[in-house]
Amino acid sequence: MRFNPFVLPFLAGTIIFFTIIIFKFYSWIHKLDKKQKYFIKKNLFTTKTLSALSEIFKEALVHRKIYKKNPLLGYMHMSLAFGWFLLIVIGKAESMVYNKTPFGEPWGGIFFRYFVTDPHSFSMQATFSFVLDFLLLIILSGVALALIKRFRSRLLGIKKTTNHRLFDKIAIMSLWWIFPFRLLAESTTAAIHHNGSFLTNSVGSILSYLPAGAMELPLWWAYSVSLFFFFICIPFSRYMHIPTEVVLILLRKYGVGAGEEYSGYSDIQINSCSRCGICIDSCQLDFTSNFNNVQSVYFIRDIRYNKLSDDVVNNCLMCGRCVEDCPVGLELTLIRQQHRNKHEIVGKHYFDYAIKEENHDDVDVVFFAGCMSHLTPGTIIAMKKIFNKAGEKFWFMDENKGLCCGRPMRQQGFVQQSKDLISKNSRMIADSKAKLLVTPCPICYKSFKEEYTLNIPVMHHSEYIEHLVKNNKLKLNKTDLSVVYHDPCELGRGTNVYEQPRNLLRKVSNLKASDFERENSLCCGSSLANTVIELDVQIKIRNHALSELTKLKPDILATACPLCKKSFVHGNKAKVMDLAEIIAENIENDSTADLKFQKNSVNELVL
Amino acid sequence: MDSWGFSIAKTRTIDIDSVDFKVLARLTDKVPSAKRCIMCGACAATCSAANFVDFSFRKTHLLFHRGQFSNISEELDKCMLCGKCKLVCLRGVNTRAIIYNLRIILNDMNYKRIAL
Numbered sequence: 001m002r003f004n005p006f007v008l009p010f011l012a013g014t015i016i017f018f019t020i021i022i023f024k025f026y027s028w029i030h031k032l033d034k035k036q037k038y039f040i041k042k043n044l045f046t047t048k049t050l051s052a053l054s055e056i057f058k059e060a061l062v063h064r065k066i067y068k069k070n071p072l073l074g075y076m077h078m079s080l081a082f083g084w085f086l087l088i089v090i091g092k093a094e095s096m097v098y099n100k101t102p103f104g105e106p107w108g109g110i111f112f113r114y115f116v117t118d119p120h121s122f123s124m125q126a127t128f129s130f131v132l133d134f135l136l137l138i139i140l141s142g143v144a145l146a147l148i149k150r151f152r153s154r155l156l157g158i159k160k161t162t163n164h165r166l167f168d169k170i171a172i173m174s175l176w177w178i179f180p181f182r183l184l185a186e187s188t189t190a191a192i193h194h195n196g197s198f199l200t201n202s203v204g205s206i207l208s209y210l211p212a213g214a215m216e217l218p219l220w221w222a223y224s225v226s227l228f229f230f231f232i233c234i235p236f237s238r239y240m241h242i243p244t245e246v247v248l249i250l251l252r253k254y255g256v257g258a259g260e261e262y263s264g265y266s267d268i269q270i271n272s273c274s275r276c277g278i279c280i281d282s283c284q285l286d287f288t289s290n291f292n293n294v295q296s297v298y299f300i301r302d303i304r305y306n307k308l309s310d311d312v313v314n315n316c317l318m319c320g321r322c323v324e325d326c327p328v329g330l331e332l333t334l335i336r337q338q339h340r341n342k343h344e345i346v347g348k349h350y351f352d353y354a355i356k357e358e359n360h361d362d363v364d365v366v367f368f369a370g371c372m373s374h375l376t377p378g379t380i381i382a383m384k385k386i387f388n389k390a391g392e393k394f395w396f397m398d399e400n401k402g403l404c405c406g407r408p409m410r411q412q413g414f415v416q417q418s419k420d421l422i423s424k425n426s427r428m429i430a431d432s433k434a435k436l437l438v439t440p441c442p443i444c445y446k447s448f449k450e451e452y453t454l455n456i457p458v459m460h461h462s463e464y465i466e467h468l469v470k471n472n473k474l475k476l477n478k479t480d481l482s483v484v485y486h487d488p489c490e491l492g493r494g495t496n497v498y499e500q501p502r503n504l505l506r507k508v509s510n511l512k513a514s515d516f517e518r519e520n521s522l523c524c525g526s527s528l529a530n531t532v533i534e535l536d537v538q539i540k541i542r543n544h545a546l547s548e549l550t551k552l553k554p555d556i557l558a559t560a561c562p563l564c565k566k567s568f569v570h571g572n573k574a575k576v577m578d579l580a581e582i583i584a585e586n587i588e589n590d591s592t593a594d595l596k597f598q599k600n601s602v603n604e605l606v607l
Numbered sequence: 608m609d610s611w612g613f614s615i616a617k618t619r620t621i622d623i624d625s626v627d628f629k630v631l632a633r634l635t636d637k638v639p640s641a642k643r644c645i646m647c648g649a650c651a652a653t654c655s656a657a658n659f660v661d662f663s664f665r666k667t668h669l670l671f672h673r674g675q676f677s678n679i680s681e682e683l684d685k686c687m688l689c690g691k692c693k694l695v696c697l698r699g700v701n702t703r704a705i706i707y708n709l710r711i712i713l714n715d716m717n718y719k720r721i722a723l
Binding site for chain 2: 314351353355374375401402403404406408412417421526536
């Protein structure tokens, strides 16, 4: 057996690491609920495992999503993750070829060069040495980029990097030292025995001017000790994401989703956060108002180390920009929602309001304006006009200010109250026997879609108007007004409605694209989800969003959310209109019914 | 909307000496804009819940400022947190945050409504 005492730190680190990891994974999987465990059992031996493996390769090793964010940043992560992975695998393969057996000392691949000093001991050795040297060079370039990122993060496309805890700093330092020490250790051995390849031999020839024989063992010790430190740091630092992300991708592919309850799956998500800090740059609270401890990265970190405060939980616009940018694909707003949820007294009825029940048997469409639309009456007037022009029989459910949809309660975590409102509204909608529910408010829309169990379809007014136009119930005039469309958070990122409003606006105007389109759109600042920030911060967020959206000096800034409209109107930068208002202004005057009448009258005249 | 909080009130006295203003400080610490409120009643006028029940945020807020907590938890249960009051407020008071925090604060003081 090839052995030297310097392998002991490495061996101890590995054993401690695997013991803790296995214990942690067992406790998380154990905490999953029955349904989630059922999904794992059902899909474990199917092709889903294979597709998960391919995603693990793409995301956990190659880091495709970070490449999309910034190629240099992607290269940095790939060189460290994929490079090191290959270094371990090929190193192991080399020792296996040399030993002619798949079993050998567990440290055989890591410290191969120290133990096998003869450069011609087997036929493929030169190739193996070359590949391993090449990989080491790639990893060292990644470490160099990581160092540059600490001091000049903008070069790698990141404005702000994460403020790390002391423990993370120790872990990152030991990670950075592993590869230079490996290079130096292998080079000193190469200086004595010439058993390296292009990199280690040339560094070795420089080192041969120094007392290489005396330096060799201390450097191998340093390499092993830095490995030891890194391994014992992994389970307690941000590097826990390396093993956890693999499990997360597997579970995600098996269909284990996160529910509203905090479960073992949430634990796995929290430990999969690499604290890369990409979410800091996407947070509007950071770049407009300098809140620097509430972003998802810090929120997740606080949960992990049990330091979560109410202010951090509540100080979030829940706009979902970070969720779109997260390279690991964590459901950050959902985890925040889980932490906001409060356990209510079950069975208590909160809203026993006396609501006048009316009969509406002969309607096709229920129109639910929502609380906020009552503050932007233009939208309601426009929708009424559209309904009448299209000849739809509708019932304006909350004409005299109705109940709330329940989502604002939900977002603050008052689950029981929200359910109370949902059941009341559901009963009213079911009683009307209508075939469709239309709402101009994205907040209500998301609530109806996700939290209600209605037996009729729900449409946002943008979808509904597009449906009317497609069925020729509504004809629109094209104007040459220039319009920029602002995607409301709850409609775009929340419910994935991006195309319908744009299709409609293209039909009536000259639609221009701003810098913040679709998934990248900004929050207007008025988000109901945040109960911590005050008006001054909201105004900062709104003004920033407004200045970005009106860069092209459009005639009209269009949106499809009453809350966004209300917020932007006060900014006084551009004329702000709801989608419905623009459509209502540009309906072709003679709808189909009028056309028929005109044709008849013309015929009569001819006769 | 039958009561704006301006109806003739029953005779009562407020003993300021017995009021625990630390509770108010807890609120203004979380929501500094609560101090800006001029009790104009715009919030109560726009309130959706006031359409159905006798509820006035202005009245509730005023009572809390005077240290009369006895009935506030039940009153606040009527609110749907829709946030209209926050948008119409002339003074930029984060009324919605006041209601949210009042629920938490009163809950801590054993005016038990929600189990946190």
